[in-house]
Amino acid sequence: MTTATLDAPSQARPAKQKVILCEGNEAAALGVALARPDMVAVYPITPQSSLVEHVAKLIADGRMDADIVDAEGEHSVLSVLQGGALAGARTYTATCGPGLAFMFEPYFRTSGMRLPIVMTIVTRDGITPQSVWGGHQDAMTVREVGWVQVYCETVQEVLDTTVMAFKIAEHHDVMLPVNVCLDGNYLSYGTSRVELPEQAEVDAFMGVKDVNWHVALDPLRPMAVDPLTGGSGGKGPSSFVRYRKGQCRGMQNSLRVIEEVHQEWAQRFGRNFAPLVEEYRLDGADYAIMTLGSMTGAAKDAIDEARDAGKRVGLIKLKTFSPFPVEALLKSLRKVRALGVVDRSVGFRWNCGPMYQETMGALYRLARESGSILPSMSFIGGLAGADITVGHFHRVIEATEKLLTGSAPTEPVWLNEKD
Amino acid sequence: MGRGYNTIAFDAAKCDGCGDCMTACATVKTGTDDKARSRIQIVGSESDGFELALCRQCGDPKCVTVCPAAALTKNYDTGVIEWNAAKCVDCLLCTIGCTYAGIALDAGVGHVAKCDMCYASPAGAPACVPACPHDALTYITTSRIYNEVGDWEDLFAPGLAGCQGCNTELLMRHTLRRVGPDTVLATPPGCVPGMGSVGFNGTTGTKIPVFHPLLTNTAAMLAGIKRQYKRVGREITALAIAGDGGASDVGFQSLSGAAERNEQILFMVVDNEGYMNTGMQRSSCTPYGAWTSTTPVGKGSGGMPAQGKTQDAKNLPLIMVNHRCEYVATASTAYMEDLYDKLDKAIQASKRGFAYLHVYSPCTTGWRFPTDQNMEVARKAVETNFVMLWEYTRATACTSRGRSMIRCRSRSI
Amino acid sequence: MATGIKPNMAYLEGQVSGPDKGVEHDRGILVSDTMQTSVANVWAAGDCAQAKGFFTEARVINSILPDATEQGRIAGMAMAGDPGLKKYPGGMSLNTYHFFGRHAISVGSSAVPEGAEVVTRFDEASGRYLKAIFLGGRLLGIYGVNEFFDAGVMCQLILRRVDLSAVRERFLANPMAVGRELMSKLWR
Known part of the structure; x- marks a missing residue:
């Protein structure tokens, strides 16, 4: 199992931070409580269930003041929250896999209505072949629907990012829903030491809540929300384009806001997470491997061992996957001459991992810039709860190293194929 | 006036x-x-x-x-x-x-x-x-409604784009006048937004907050809205004016869920027995034998003629009774006093929990009868017992006011 | 006993009759079917007005109260430019009387044009008398003594030129009931 590693504290931290031991799902629930949402809607699904149980218990114990709606399915879960958000509520839920698939209709709509709903995806593979175990296939499947999606590496990052997600979502330059993705099984049930910020400190960080200033269903300021738009006549095309372009602008703005919010978090709470792209031992590296989520812990161990063995290899981790942080990624890619990308899901259309597919777009930018093509390849591992071990990452490192001298394979490498 | x-x-x-x-x-x-x-x-x-x-x-x-x-x-x-x-x-x-x-x-x-x-x-x-x-x-004595309601503000702009002879515009205007401006109105896809309730490219016919929910999530969205206003201590009415298709078919899950949770919603279904806005397709509220564009009448195959819908209508209001809602009633625009009476009760009930009002609404376009006959068809539907007007409360269960049926006169030759 | 009304035209004497020269008049003031006189912005209605008759294009003085109120309404609407104005259909003789313990009603024209048919019935014992004049199935006039029918209903049957061919016999047997029945049907 991947070991969750805590970042070393880099700054003087505020005095009052309680240290507890908890699993990722509970850390998410604690982060939600700290962000003080008005409304939480829940529907259980493995491996998310203990998260909503923790939320329900926090509310029942009076440690969290939110209206909890036990909806009859994920579709209504998100719909209830849309209503709440349009009435001014800060809202939260969590789901995964089949639940995410079922809520797709309102899910697509949430970003279109610019509702700053925060939803944890406790990532799960599937839907078929049937599996209840972790994998990024669910979150990757909905990556093109206008939600901001960030992936956590550790249990501490889950808690901290959950709080930050509300601030990112509600930022006036963003006004978009945010998925905090945490790996099913590995982070959801992985227990770790966690520092718990003080509520007052978090309140100061969050500032004044203002979630429906731009779109509201409120008799005090009546408006028609989401009228029919588009068509080929009149103001149709231009008004539709205006909406869509606004969404795209919000997505692009979020890259800056994610960085700002992470900086402020680091200043207030002393924990520094790379907001978009993290580099690990990349300086002086000839080639790099690229990771996402909790697998990064094992990958860093493998990098350490490889470096000790004299290999000039480094690591690039994405935290923010949507919007794709191409500029930040290019800064890292410019430092290396070969790249191996490890995905925890598949991209059916391109016969490779989805992150690899997205990275190819960045590599095209790089090629235009440098005049040469950076050799790269795709690895797919950790599907449906399979472990990506340090040993697997050594295979990744070796295969990527060969790109420096040989040609790149067109087929992906399936890491757990013979496990 | x-x-x-x-x-x-x-x-x-x-x-x-x-x-x-x-x-x-x-x-x-x-x-x-x-x-x-x-x-x-x-x-x-x-x-x-x-x-x-x-x-x-x-x-x-x-x-x-x-x-x-x-x-x-x-x-x-x-x-x-x-x-x-x-x-x-x-x-x-x-x-x-x-x-x-x-x-x-x-x-x-x-x-x-x-x-x-x-x-x-x-x-x-x-x-x-x-x-x-x-x-x-x-x-x-319906003039009481005219005299009383006529002075209240019409919450829809003039000129909603309904089909000729449609009674739903009447229903919308009366309902909104009664419910009043402290309302959030959900009009899921169908004839009601088709008339312009939410509007098109920046214009709207409604003077209160209004939105398109999805066809599937009307009750859930309203639940979220109502709960948040309740949380901050503001009194609003969460009102849906929905079609029978969205309510009985694809939106039924959210409707049932909200009713079971006893969300404080006033949910009005305008039952015109099918998906009329999209061209008269069959819904589960379409009655037995009815022609629709997806249950057409024809010579069929294998010796089995196609004779319209081959199943009975789903009795949605009765299903809502089995959710033990605060209030359930069926009504008709041919009986406005009865409708107003039930609307008043439904509004009150929606302050306590889920109130469901099912209004039978003949469709001049889809049912293909003359456009000046809507009220008469609505009346005949009740008089012939094709639909029944009743109400349910937890205290009284289902009750119906006595109403004599139309007399079929036999003539001697 | 006296009948008839003669408008006093003396105050118009000395005027030169004709367009732009004064108010055209004959036995009464001549008006159009919107009660306008020959002079712009001058209207006349009631006993002084000589307007078209229902049965004739010739202008007649029909000095009875129902016509006077109708003409007054038309004149008022015409003055106000009311778009709901309907033209005067023409005057018709109408009357009800109580004389010597008998009740008499007369509606319409007593003239019998070519092709018209006069039906009368008289019951000596009860003193009931009925006379009706038809032209092509339509009523032109109806008169009754001690025959109770509704003058307003008969007036409408004549004005609206209701075809009574199908109900003629029933109508003659009981004009009150059948007349009411017809107007009730027309109303619905």
């Missing part, structure tokens, strides 16, 4: 000419049982149909204008044209003025006589109406 008045309505199809109304009138007005002296006169025959001579209490009465003695006056509070015996000079000019023989000589006393709606009687209501054994006469 003008006033509406109570009136006596006559349904010739229900009348069998028994004359009980005339006897009742003569008794009250003349102290005799002489039908000839009744202010209401039933004429005609079984073979040609029965007709009525009765004062229509005209808005611009000619009997009044021709009277040289000012013995006749229109009372603008009651609407009744009053005759003053002390001023009358028995010239009978009023009988020349009247087109309908609503004022005529009472030969028994040598003066004219006319209906005064029994306003001055202890009952304050016409004696003829309850005397009719067949409900051919109805005392219509």
